[in-house]
Amino acid sequence: MLGQAYARRRLAVPKRDKDRRAFQRRLKTGEVVMPYKGxxxxxxxxxxxxxxxxxxxxxxxxxxxxxxxxxxxxxxxxALGFTTTIKLQRYVHIAVPKRSQAGRHGYVIAHFYKDMPAVKTVDGMRVTAEMDTMMDCGRMLDFEHAMVVCCTGLRLSGLPQHRLREYARGRKRISGIPRARYVAEHADPACENGGEATALAAILEVGACRPRMQATFVSPLSGGEIRADFLWERDDGSLVVGELDGRQKYVDPSMMGQGDSIDVILREKDRETQLNMLRVDVVRFQMEHVRDRGQLRQRLQAAGVPFEPVRRRSPFSGFRCKAY
Structure with a gap:
């Protein structure tokens, strides 16, 4: 049964009682796991x-x-590949056309839609279309995870950012729509991965001005292109670049190009030197700083990153996500 399921890229679902008991025995020994009941x-x-x-x-x-x-x-x-965060999949979220069907039923959370959204089939899964999926995640999730979904969704779908903003503005009388509009306003398809989207959300949450993503510079040595994760311009016209240092590029061979982790580090140092030659300051931070908002704020302020003079209240203030 497991072999047949793997061939279809699925989990095994026993139908007979004796098969269920066999799987349950193996579940107790740790030989198998049960992501969802049955x-x-x-x-x-x-x-x-x-x-x-x-x-x-x-x-x-x-x-x-x-x-x-x-x-x-x-x-x-x-299903659409807009998130690879496993904890968001604690429950299966489905759309239903009747209010009486809504609510939590075991591992399933059913959401009532007065007007059912557009549906598409992706690799054997029926899902809401890209725009509705991003809007729903903006309404249901916390700011960080909503930003990851929407930044990734915009990048993978090729939809322009203004379309998402317009779509959000056109939705009315829906629970959580102010949060979805806030996410649509800040989501940026230039974020190349979930780490950058998470960092962008944290940067905005600590009150820093919105940075320009993936800004490019001309190398003073080779004339080639240098890209920066985040870029700010100070009031005096000087520039400061923010660089997110993730562990993956130092341990994943597919991201190392020709060389090893030492070569990656040396290339990073050389790249930073070239930015300094252009009179561009660089502030580096890691995911542990992103998770600790105090450390992130301290680093950005020390680097002279511009902050918003008056911070407006986020619609996510006091919001408690119940989607996972």
């Missing part, structure tokens, strides 16, 4: 799958078991 996969196989595949394998199984369901919110975002 759906099993070998523990070693599950650990070998990247997070993106864990999400799609599990959701594809759900959609195969319940062909009439339409994934929405974080589940649709996972």
């Amino acid at each position: 759906m099993y996969i070998a523990a070693a196989k599950w650990e070998s799958l990247p997070y993106a595949q864990r999400i799609t394998w599990a959701l594809r199984t759900v959609c195969h078991t319940h062909p009439g369901w339409v994934l929405c919110g974080p589940s649709a975002a996972g």
Whole structure:
């Protein structure tokens, strides 16, 4: 049963009682795991799958078991590849046309839609279309995860940022729409990965001015292109670049190009030197600083990054996400 499921990139779903008991015995020994109730996969196989595949394998199984369901919110975002954060998939979110069907039912959270959104099929999964998926995540999720979904969604779908803003402004009388509009206003498809989107959300939350993403400079040595993660211009016209240092580029061979982690570090240092030659200051920060808002604010302020003179209240203030 497991082999047949793997061939279809799904989890095994036993139908007979004796098969369920067999899986439950193996579940107790740790030989298999159960991401959702009644759906099993070998523990070693599950650990070998990247997070993106864990999400799609599990959701594809759900959609195969319940062909009439339409994934929405974080589940649709996972199916579309807009997020690879596994904790967002604690529940399966589906869209329903009747208010009486809404609510939490075990591992499923059903969301009522007065007007059902557009639906598309992606790799065997029925999901809400890209724009509705991003809007729903803006309404349902905390700012950080909503930004990751919307920045990634804009980049992968090729939809322009103004379309998302216009779509959000056109939605009325929907729970959480002020949060979705706030996300649509700040989401940027220039974020190349979830780490940059998370950092952008944190930068805005600490009150720094919105940076320009992926700004380019001309190398004073080779004449080639130098790209910066974040860029600010101070009041006096001077520039400061923000660089997010993630661990992956130092440990993932596919990101090292020709060389090893030492070569990556040396290239980073040389790149920073060239920016300094252009009289551009550089402030580096890591994900641990992004997670600790106090440390991030301190670094940005010490580097002279401009901050908003008057911070407006975020619609996410006091919001408690219940989607995962």
